[in-house]
Amino acid sequence: MRTRKLLTVLALIPALAWTLFPLLWILTASFKTELSLYAKPPQWIFSPILENYKRVLFNIPFFEYLTNSLLIATGTTLGSLVLGTLAAYGFSRTRFWGSQALRFLILVTRMVPRMTLVVPYYLMMLKIGMLDTYTGLIIAYISFAMPFSIWLLIGFFDDVPLEVEEAALVDGCTPVGTLVRVVIPIAAPGLAVAAIFAFLVSWNEFLFALILSGVHSKTLPVVIAGLTTDLGPLYGEMSAAAVMVMLPNVLMTLVLQRYVVKGLTLGAVKG
Amino acid sequence: MGSISTVRGKGRGKALEIGVVLGMMLLLVLVFGLPAWAQTKTLNLSMLAGFKEDVLRANLPEFEKKTGIKVAVDAAPLGELYKKQLLALSTGARYDVLFMDEPWIPALSEFLSPLDERAKGLDMQDFIPTTVAAGAFQGKQYALPVDPNVQILIYRKDLFAQKGLKPPATWEELLKIGKGMHDPAKPQYGFVLTASNDIQTINYMLLVMWSYGAEIVDSRMRGALNSEAGKKGGEVFLELVNLAPPAVKTYTFADVNKAIQLGQAVMGIQWASGAKPMEDKTRSEVAGKLGYAVPPKGTRVTPMRGVWNIAIAKSSPNQDAAWEFAKWLSSREFGLASTRYPSAISAIHSPRVSVLTDPGTQEALPYAGVLLESLRVAKERPRLKEYADIQESLRVIAGKLTAGELNLNAALQEMDAATNKMLVK
Amino acid sequence: MGSVQSRRWFLVPGVIFLLAIDMVPLVYSLWVSFYEWWLVRPRDIRFLGLGNYLMLAADPAFRRSVLVTCTLTFGAVLAEFLAGLALALLFAQPFRFLRPVRAVIMMPLFVVPVVGATMWRLILHPEMGVLNFYLGLLGLGNPQWLADSTMAMFALILVDAWRTIPFMFLVILAGLETLPAELYEAARVDGASWLQAFRFITVPLLAYIMLVAVLIRGMDVFREFDIVFVLTGGGPGTATETIQMLNYRVFGLGHMGQANAIGIITLILVALMCYLLIRVVQRSR
Numbered sequence: 001m002r003t004r005k006l007l008t009v010l011a012l013i014p015a016l017a018w019t020l021f022p023l024l025w026i027l028t029a030s031f032k033t034e035l036s037l038y039a040k041p042p043q044w045i046f047s048p049i050l051e052n053y054k055r056v057l058f059n060i061p062f063f064e065y066l067t068n069s070l071l072i073a074t075g076t077t078l079g080s081l082v083l084g085t086l087a088a089y090g091f092s093r094t095r096f097w098g099s100q101a102l103r104f105l106i107l108v109t110r111m112v113p114r115m116t117l118v119v120p121y122y123l124m125m126l127k128i129g130m131l132d133t134y135t136g137l138i139i140a141y142i143s144f145a146m147p148f149s150i151w152l153l154i155g156f157f158d159d160v161p162l163e164v165e166e167a168a169l170v171d172g173c174t175p176v177g178t179l180v181r182v183v184i185p186i187a188a189p190g191l192a193v194a195a196i197f198a199f200l201v202s203w204n205e206f207l208f209a210l211i212l213s214g215v216h217s218k219t220l221p222v223v224i225a226g227l228t229t230d231l232g233p234l235y236g237e238m239s240a241a242a243v244m245v246m247l248p249n250v251l252m253t254l255v256l257q258r259y260v261v262k263g264l265t266l267g268a269v270k271g
Numbered sequence: 272m273g274s275i276s277t278v279r280g281k282g283r284g285k286a287l288e289i290g291v292v293l294g295m296m297l298l299l300v301l302v303f304g305l306p307a308w309a310q311t312k313t314l315n316l317s318m319l320a321g322f323k324e325d326v327l328r329a330n331l332p333e334f335e336k337k338t339g340i341k342v343a344v345d346a347a348p349l350g351e352l353y354k355k356q357l358l359a360l361s362t363g364a365r366y367d368v369l370f371m372d373e374p375w376i377p378a379l380s381e382f383l384s385p386l387d388e389r390a391k392g393l394d395m396q397d398f399i400p401t402t403v404a405a406g407a408f409q410g411k412q413y414a415l416p417v418d419p420n421v422q423i424l425i426y427r428k429d430l431f432a433q434k435g436l437k438p439p440a441t442w443e444e445l446l447k448i449g450k451g452m453h454d455p456a457k458p459q460y461g462f463v464l465t466a467s468n469d470i471q472t473i474n475y476m477l478l479v480m481w482s483y484g485a486e487i488v489d490s491r492m493r494g495a496l497n498s499e500a501g502k503k504g505g506e507v508f509l510e511l512v513n514l515a516p517p518a519v520k521t522y523t524f525a526d527v528n529k530a531i532q533l534g535q536a537v538m539g540i541q542w543a544s545g546a547k548p549m550e551d552k553t554r555s556e557v558a559g560k561l562g563y564a565v566p567p568k569g570t571r572v573t574p575m576r577g578v579w580n581i582a583i584a585k586s587s588p589n590q591d592a593a594w595e596f597a598k599w600l601s602s603r604e605f606g607l608a609s610t611r612y613p614s615a616i617s618a619i620h621s622p623r624v625s626v627l628t629d630p631g632t633q634e635a636l637p638y639a640g641v642l643l644e645s646l647r648v649a650k651e652r653p654r655l656k657e658y659a660d661i662q663e664s665l666r667v668i669a670g671k672l673t674a675g676e677l678n679l680n681a682a683l684q685e686m687d688a689a690t691n692k693m694l695v696k
Numbered sequence: 697m698g699s700v701q702s703r704r705w706f707l708v709p710g711v712i713f714l715l716a717i718d719m720v721p722l723v724y725s726l727w728v729s730f731y732e733w734w735l736v737r738p739r740d741i742r743f744l745g746l747g748n749y750l751m752l753a754a755d756p757a758f759r760r761s762v763l764v765t766c767t768l769t770f771g772a773v774l775a776e777f778l779a780g781l782a783l784a785l786l787f788a789q790p791f792r793f794l795r796p797v798r799a800v801i802m803m804p805l806f807v808v809p810v811v812g813a814t815m816w817r818l819i820l821h822p823e824m825g826v827l828n829f830y831l832g833l834l835g836l837g838n839p840q841w842l843a844d845s846t847m848a849m850f851a852l853i854l855v856d857a858w859r860t861i862p863f864m865f866l867v868i869l870a871g872l873e874t875l876p877a878e879l880y881e882a883a884r885v886d887g888a889s890w891l892q893a894f895r896f897i898t899v900p901l902l903a904y905i906m907l908v909a910v911l912i913r914g915m916d917v918f919r920e921f922d923i924v925f926v927l928t929g930g931g932p933g934t935a936t937e938t939i940q941m942l943n944y945r946v947f948g949l950g951h952m953g954q955a956n957a958i959g960i961i962t963l964i965l966v967a968l969m970c971y972l973l974i975r976v977v978q979r980s981r
Contacts, residue, residue: 004789005791008786008789008791008794011786012786012797015783015786015801016797016800016801018858019800019801019803019804019858019862020800022804022812022815022816022819022858023803023804023807025815025819025826026807026811026815029815029818033553033554034548034553034554035532035553035554035555035556037818038529038533038824040829041829042826042829059325059328060324060325060328083709083710083713084710086706086707086709086710087706087707087709087710087711088710089703089706090703090704090705090706090707090708090710091707093703093706094703094704094707096704102707102711104970104971105715106711106714107911107915107970108718108722108963108967109714109718109722110912110915110916110919110966111915111919111962111963111966111967111970112722112725112919112959112960112962112963112966113919113921113939113940113943113958113959113962114919114921115921115940115943115944115947115955115959116725116943116955116956116958116959116960116962116963117718117721117722117725117959119358119952120720120721120722120724120725120728121721122358122362123362123724124720124721126362126363131365132365139717140717142713142717143713143714143717143718146710146713146714147714148908148912150710151908151911151912152867152905152908155871155904155905155908156874158904159874175703179706187874189870189871189873189874190870190874192870193866193867193870196866197863200805200806203806203808204808204809206808206809206810206922207921210347210348210351210355211354211355211358214315214343214345214365215315215343215344215345218345220808221808221810222347222348223320224808224810224811225320225348225351225810226320226321226324226346226347226348227320227321228348228349228350228810228814228926229320229321229322229348229349229616230321230349230524230542230544230545231321231322231524231525231528231544231545231548231616232523232524232525232526232528233525233814233817233818234321234616235814235815235818238811238814238815239811239815241811242807242808242811242812242815245808245811246803246806246807249805249806250799250803250806253799253802253806254799350948353948354947354948354950357735357736357950358735358950361735361736361738361950378736378950379736467929467931467932468929468930468931468932468933468934469929516823517822518821518822518823518840518843520843520932521821521822521842521843521931521932529824533824656736656737659949660949663945663949667934670931670932670933670934671933671934673933674931674932674933674934674935675933676933676934
């Protein structure tokens, strides 16, 4: 066991170095002036400045955009989880003529480039007056996140033995109740991943946010992209913005992380 | 059997549960659906994101106070702005006023309100004439100039002084000076430009080709770069590339600035909009050591012009309010405020002679005089609806030339072929 | 069984939603792709039939972009899959110190793609980038990351991998966590080695999850745009010009017919890729 632990730690070192190097680079860049960013040898120890953060927070309505992003991402996550779970459960527990084809059809949106979808979507939203609204973007993002959620959750639901559900039904549970009280807890890791994924899809998305948002629903990725000016990327400001934008994601993952590693409850089957 | 009947009886309960879940979800989504309806004397402005946006936002409260008109700023990054404006205007505009780059005006002109009548009441003679031309198409004025830009020559006046040199007036002189000061070991390079597939590469190439007399299209609307003048210009361009840092093949607009700011290049050509950070001590090691001049000539002086304008959408219901805003944005007051905006990165320049010759401006922007001079002789890109397409093709071909995929003759031929293809349609 | 049939209705809300939201734009796209429609001349719309498609098929730039895109997709997905699998196996061990480290490993996913690519561009810059500085110290030369055609492709795979290995890692780990420990116990009792346990227990049981991960990633990399745009812009020259770079160019100029044709062709190619992948996995089951 000891050697196992040692080997694990040794294997972790390159993995962490690989992951952390650019992140630390971004973090330090957010506190540096542009000139010191190019210094050779690269300065890891330096006197930090707060200019970049100040500029990002105060020159543009950063908090407004942050709120927009948060609301839209939350809406997306909830929506795609609910719809996706229902759909995945349905696919997992039924087989009918055409269900395989339907499963494949759902993936179709992930096969078309976003650019191709954005104009018809724009026109659709224009017609029903949902341009520059939260709902418009949420609907779009749910449709992006759902295919993956559904396919992933089908796998997790398939792994939940039917006997467990039967047992619950015999005990007087409704089918929905079985889903909520029995199946979901067992498949929790899958749901956590689907939630994280949905949140990220919405949080990081740029093209649809750019085209569909206006003054009222602009999200952070559009703002960050705007930091690539004709003078080139404003590295300091961009890094500062990126750091601040990462924080909600980190928080959310820390919360959901516990569910990715769940104890196994297969004991219920044998009982 | 008990279980089946239980299931049937629960069927209705199940439907109810599903209904509740769906209803809650729907409610959640609708709650977040806050539509954006802000009419009544609010102008929707399509703006360029970044530090130009900063300057605008800083001065906007003054406009709103003076006129009582509110302005909602919808900013998009440089690479996406044209697309967004084109889409919005061609499908039924969400914008009242638009901040647009001059090459877009021919293409977007049919969606814009002509301003000739209104401009009659304006002091147009204060504008540098070619900046006004930037907003015109087929005899009508579609926009007012706000932020003029032009290519200028930047050089290390300290190093030049050491050797008793004056800024070069012709490309031959520039090449000679550049070779003399070219010392990769330091590293110190004679010149800097871009030689990637970035849009600036073709702009540099055009600058040189134009200066020897070449044109993108001739009077019969046929591609004309593959000419004696074009070849000469192309050769000089490639010689310039040799004087640049080896990584020039990946360079973009920003990299040209870096090379100058880090003291690696002795001379460079850059748009005036890139000059301000070169004088900022936290970004530039050569702040205060730079001199500015009009770009050298071949047989004529042809720095490329690029003016940002303010235009009014034809479909806007707020034409009068929009005109107030356009007037203000191109006004002397705004010009004075914007050129003095305390930012180390950039300003919105002014197209007005009175602003650029103002002593305060000259102090805030050391290159203001050269900006004015260059603008007076600046050359415009062909005013065609197809120009954006032509420019794209030219950009790719220039990139292939510098990457070694094509030789100069083949590149020039392809450029003309691409131009002709677009214009034949 | 009455209860199983009634499960069918769970599908309805989700599927209706997706079909409504997705099918309408898709059909519209297909319809537009049969026309020549330039936004700059909105009244000048002509029916072309398959004209756009034929033009694209005959265009050497487009054909090349298909090749470039396939290369990128294959390279990136392979690298990410192997690395993600290795990491997941590493973290599936019951050591408590692994818990907080897991959150760190996931962090690249949280960086907005445009920012990540921009910072990497700076890191990879041949003169001003830090990577070459450290490589120089180690005596590993001065690779011209973005100036050389092959290195540019490699750089793209590198940056995409950095950002999305955590995704593969997350999905496979989630799958590993639901595998019953009893099976491994039994295998160990029977004297099986770790490798045999991996081959005969882990792989078959995880095949579906791994397929989903590879599928989704494959589809995403094929349609990838942000990273290519920021890192290489399709360069040097046209060496890394993917299908989406072409699409962006055409779309940005307002040529809706051509852009949509490119989109539909992408759809067909991706659907083909998915179908083949699914068949391969099903056959091996």
